[in-house]
Amino acid sequence: MLVCAEPHNMLLRHLHVYNFKNYEDQYLEFAEGCHVLMGMNGSGKTNLLDAIYYLGFTKSAFAPSDGQNVREGQHQFLVKGKFERPTGVAEVACAFQKGKKSVRENDVEYTRLAEHIGKYPVVLICPRDGELVTGSSESRRRFFDSLLSQLFPDYLTELIRYHYYLKQRNALLQLSAQSGRVDYDLFAQYHQHLAASTSVIIGYRQRLLPVFTQRLVQHYSFVCGGTGEQPDIGYEISSPGPGLAELLQRAIPTDLVALRTTIGPHRDRFTFSLSGRELRKFGSQGQQKSFVVALKLAEFQTLERPGDKPILLLDDIFDKLDDQRVKKLMELMKSDTFGQVFITDASPIRAGRIFEQAGILPRLYRVEQGRVTPA
Ligand SMILES: Nc1ncnc2c1ncn2[C@@H]1O[C@H](COP(=O)(O)OP(=O)(O)OP(=O)(O)O)[C@@H](O)[C@H]1O
Numbered sequence: 001m002l003v004c005a006e007p008h009n010m011l012l013r014h015l016h017v018y019n020f021k022n023y024e025d026q027y028l029e030f031a032e033g034c035h036v037l038m039g040m041n042g043s044g045k046t047n048l049l050d051a052i053y054y055l056g057f058t059k060s061a062f063a064p065s066d067g068q069n070v071r072e073g074q075h076q077f078l079v080k081g082k083f084e085r086p087t088g089v090a091e092v093a094c095a096f097q098k099g100k101k102s103v104r105e106n107d108v109e110y111t112r113l114a115e116h117i118g119k120y121p122v123v124l125i126c127p128r129d130g131e132l133v134t135g136s137s138e139s140r141r142r143f144f145d146s147l148l149s150q151l152f153p154d155y156l157t158e159l160i161r162y163h164y165y166l167k168q169r170n171a172l173l174q175l176s177a178q179s180g181r182v183d184y185d186l187f188a189q190y191h192q193h194l195a196a197s198t199s200v201i202i203g204y205r206q207r208l209l210p211v212f213t214q215r216l217v218q219h220y221s222f223v224c225g226g227t228g229e230q231p232d233i234g235y236e237i238s239s240p241g242p243g244l245a246e247l248l249q250r251a252i253p254t255d256l257v258a259l260r261t262t263i264g265p266h267r268d269r270f271t272f273s274l275s276g277r278e279l280r281k282f283g284s285q286g287q288q289k290s291f292v293v294a295l296k297l298a299e300f301q302t303l304e305r306p307g308d309k310p311i312l313l314l315d316d317i318f319d320k321l322d323d324q325r326v327k328k329l330m331e332l333m334k335s336d337t338f339g340q341v342f343i344t345d346a347s348p349i350r351a352g353r354i355f356e357q358a359g360i361l362p363r364l365y366r367v368e369q370g371r372v373t374p375a
């Protein structure tokens with residue numbers, strides 16, 4: 001009889017963090033399943049999750065510039081991880097030296113960092129996610145841009161191209177406003193590039209949303225225990241790709257006053273709603289929290305491939321989510337919905353109780369002033 005073993009998920013087997021935030025030189029080995037990092041406030045729990053996030057995204061989830069990731073008083077950092085998959089082992093090394101970032105996979109440096117995005121999927125659930133619901137449209141756009149970039153390299157390529165020409169156009173607006181001379185031909189050239197990228201960007205967004213919304217509905221109902229509320233995602237296009245070149249040309253006088261480009265996919269709006277009412281304005285705190293968790297679970301499911309699950313990073317969820325939502329996440333953890341998971345919590349007693357109640361035996365780590373030791 002042929003026995004088919006359950007395919008293994010992607011695993012982060014080793015992690016080496018050097019001069020990254022409050023870590024001096026830390027080497028760790030991980031196994032399958034759930035890892036819990038416990039320690040006092042400010043000890044470095046989130047920083048360690050951020051190092052793992054960095055390996056997937058080639059950037060920090062929190063620090064806007066790489067300089068902020070360098071340990072105080074130092075000049076460089078290194079984050080290195082060894083990933084294991086049924087298809088093989090790969091080492092990813094992200095280094096920042098003399099103001100320059102380099103990312104290597106198996107000792108081969110990427111010429112474009114974009115090539116790396118999506119290869120080692122990571123999903124982070126953290127307190128700041130609340131902004132997805134309560135914040136501006138930009139945070140929601142960034143969420144979908146990031147998800148689509150991980151799923152489709154072409155999307156990221158077009159997005160980068162779009163933002164390159166958007167920057168050129170904005171610079172030309174500034175220059176034209178200063179000099180009083182408008183080079184319509186140069187504008188027209190930029191507009192052709194912007195319109196071509198826009199068609200691709202909008203196409204991907206429109207194709208993702210129906211599938212993604214379906215998943216969101218399922219997860220919301222699971223998280224809330226079936227309240228009958230209907231979550232939905234609205235997508236308002238600021239201006240469609242075909243015809244955009246002409247609209248941009250016509251918008252020159254307005255944009256010369258605004259000194260920026262006022263139409264295009266960087267202005268598209270994503271809205272979240274519950275049974276037809278906008279969540280940002282009318283949702284209760286509990287509804288908003290459930291929506292965010294459901295959104296993240298839908299993200300996880302969308303990035304998942306057969307036998308290859310994203311690494312899940314859960315930052316401070318026990319503190320920020322109420323018992324009901326934590327219980328639901330634990331149910332999923334118990335049912336092997338997730339692959340490798342890293343969880344932080346400041347309270348070892350609370351974390352211990354939650355895992356005991358769920359019947360899960362995690363691997364425990366103690367974090368103290370940038371040092372991690374198995375507990
Ligand atoms: N570049 C840096 N160099 C040195 N230390 C840094 C750097 N960046 C952040 N830190 C330190 O890291 C610590 C915060 O770490 P982190 O956010 O991981 O804590 P935490 O354990 O998650 O705490 P909490 O329980 O409050 O969330 C702070 O003490 C901060 O000063």
Ligand SMILES: [Mg+2]
Binds near residue numbers: 045046047315316
């Ligand atoms: Mg933290």
